[in-house]
Amino acid sequence: MSHDQVRLTRALLSVSDKAGLVDFARALDARGIALVSTGGTHRELKAAGLPVTEVADLTGYPEMMDGRVKTLHPAVHGGLLAVRQNPEHQAALAAHGIGAIDLLVVNLYPFEATIARDASYDDCVENIDVGGPAMIRAAAKNHADVAVVVDVSDYGAILDELAAGGGTLSVATCRRLAGKAFARTAAYDAAIANWMAAQAEAQTSAPAFRALGGQLAQTLRYGENPHQTAAFYRTPGATRPGIATARQLQGKELSYNNLNDTDAAYECVAEFDPARSAAVVIVKHANPCGVAEGATLLDAYERALACDPTSAFGGIVALNRTLDAEAAAKIVEIFTEVIIAPDATPEAIALVAAKKNLRLLLAGGLPDPRAGGETVKTLSGGFLVQGRDAATVDDMTLTVVTKRAPTEQEYADLRFAYRIAKHVKSNAIVYARNGATVGIGAGQMSRVDSSRIAAWKAAEGAARIGVPESLAKGAVVASDAFFPFADGLLAAAEAGATAVIQPGGSMRDADVIAAADAAGLAMVFTGHRHFRH
Known part of the structure; x- marks a missing residue:
């Protein structure tokens, strides 16, 4: 032989x-x-x-x-x-x-x-x-x-x-x-x-050798584009609730982009404590396009959708509480790719089942936004490893740097907006009012461009619902990093914003603070940057 x-x-x-x-x-x-x-x-x-x-x-x-x-x-x-x-x-x-x-x-x-x-x-x-x-x-x-x-x-x-x-x-x-x-x-x-x-008592963030391993969870039809191959691997021993722990109850096979966007949406919605409020995040192309809190999931969803219903079409919806029938009935009214929640009621599951291609994922819990861990990004010939961004605005000391301090409502909205800015691609600008986003500017090469886009989105939202003034008027603004110049802040002031939250730390902080004071804005510094590339 x-x-x-x-x-x-x-x-x-x-x-x-x-x-x-x-x-x-x-x-x-x-x-x-x-x-x-x-x-x-x-x-x-x-x-x-x-x-x-x-x-x-x-x-x-x-x-x-x-x-x-x-x-x-x-x-x-x-x-x-x-x-x-x-x-x-x-x-x-x-x-x-x-x-x-x-x-x-x-x-x-x-x-x-x-x-x-x-x-x-x-x-x-x-x-x-x-x-x-x-x-x-x-x-x-x-x-x-x-x-x-x-x-x-x-x-x-x-x-x-x-x-x-x-x-x-x-x-x-x-x-x-x-x-x-x-x-x-x-x-x-x-x-x-x-x-x-x-387990090591003296941990190092950069050991001499770094091991990566995974078990195939799903072979994907293709990657970001049809000419790219792709697969999804689960990390052995990982327990963080999310896309890797979720059960898919129905719908088409998840794609590479679905998985990436769903992970982004669920990590963002986890910033909102379900014991405090219901929260909904709608993501499109890995960026939140609408986020809101509410007394119920239905209320939160309707307010999140109102921020940018055009972008929400074909998006990912993440919820921080058990999906109920009222919210499910509203979500399925427009084309949605994925719904992910910790759990769902039988009635909600039945309503979603009417849309046979809509994926429903139940993750079994919410990830802890304060938990550590690492993220990995590949480069040509190697990879980058960093600690997860576990900083939360609820744990930060907000330092008032302007003559006017924020009102109680502004403080609540500033914290809300900063939770979202953490999950928007940098440069990130988020306008929010009364626990809902009204304009988001993401991923621009200059911060002033993100400011203008977010303001434009807010003005577009007002025109859509027949309101004479931009939804940015009376809103607060969150910036994921400091304003290097006053122009980005002035764009927010011109749009009608009343308060700003940002990390601070620019060489020109004094100029930015002076511009805020001249415009009558309240501004707080967090001391924590939230770049997300």
Whole structure:
């Protein structure tokens, strides 16, 4: 037989996830493939009546140290690593009485699941697999002669190919399985490395080595554009509620842009405490185009939609409370791509179901805007890592820098607007009044241009509802970074704004403050910038 096929004669099975194990092993046994296994796997196969050899009988050593040592032995690794066409390797197997192992089936100790449930430090450490990754890497390295299976979902395809090939697998299949195996151990080690780094007493924000890992959640039809490939991966052990934890109850498959925009919307709406008020965020192209608080979700949605109904068409709607029937009935009146909420009532689910293409996602909770963590952005040949922007305006000291201090209502609106500015692409300007946005300027190269766009949006909103004065009149303004010159602030004053919130820190702060005083504006500094690129 030419060496484009690998004949399987003996398999070693050692799995923590027993799903499908017995049926898979029984099919292997039916093909005359000898079975070897360890610990709990051996007990389960034995109980099923299958002829199976315990690995301790191969090594001559019992499992010891609570199972920490069982497969780290030449009888195992020699059988996996021996090159079948190498006479010296074959002689070594014969001299030491080692039998070749042609199929390795391993899934690892559930380390990611253990850290996800906030287990104790000792429990997490005990769930770090050592022997499993060692065997996987050995088998994957010798993939010209050995098949390695690390995913239960591959069992069916393996059995189908064995049936078609008369008990053989192609070397091409073994190569594919090996690549998957190395990726699995890489993601597993990344989860361990990142968890260990987080446990260190003296943490560093820039360790010498940085590991990234993920498990495929969804293969996407394409990326930002149809000519780009894309996929969505979940970070092992991650528990932050959001797009990665959400259940999709209905609707079309999510696209790359849907996922990106939905994440942006849900992170923004999480800034609003559901115990304080209902809140709705509408996002288009990763930027909020309407945000509002209200006594109910319906009230908040209607007010958010009023900010920019044109942009809201085909947008993402995020809610900070359980979606109810009243809000659902209103949301489905216009074309919406995605609705995401912590939960939904049966009545709301039924109403959304009438729009078969509309995606409904239930995340199971809200992310904590104060929680740490990191964000990653790729560059050509590398990537950038930074801490999550966990600063919240509710925790900031607002310093009044103008002659006039904000009124109580202005203070409430300033905090509201600054929560949103944190989630608008820089340069960001947000006009808000009475707990709702009335104009948003995003992503411009100059802050004054963002100011003018936000003011124009507010004026357009007034014309849309037949109000003679711009909705910016009497509103407050939030800027994600300082005004480098007074022109951006003066644009807000000309539009009718009465109060401003910004980080401060410009060399020309004195000029900007003087302009605010001359215009009769109240202005506060936060000391915290919210750039978002």
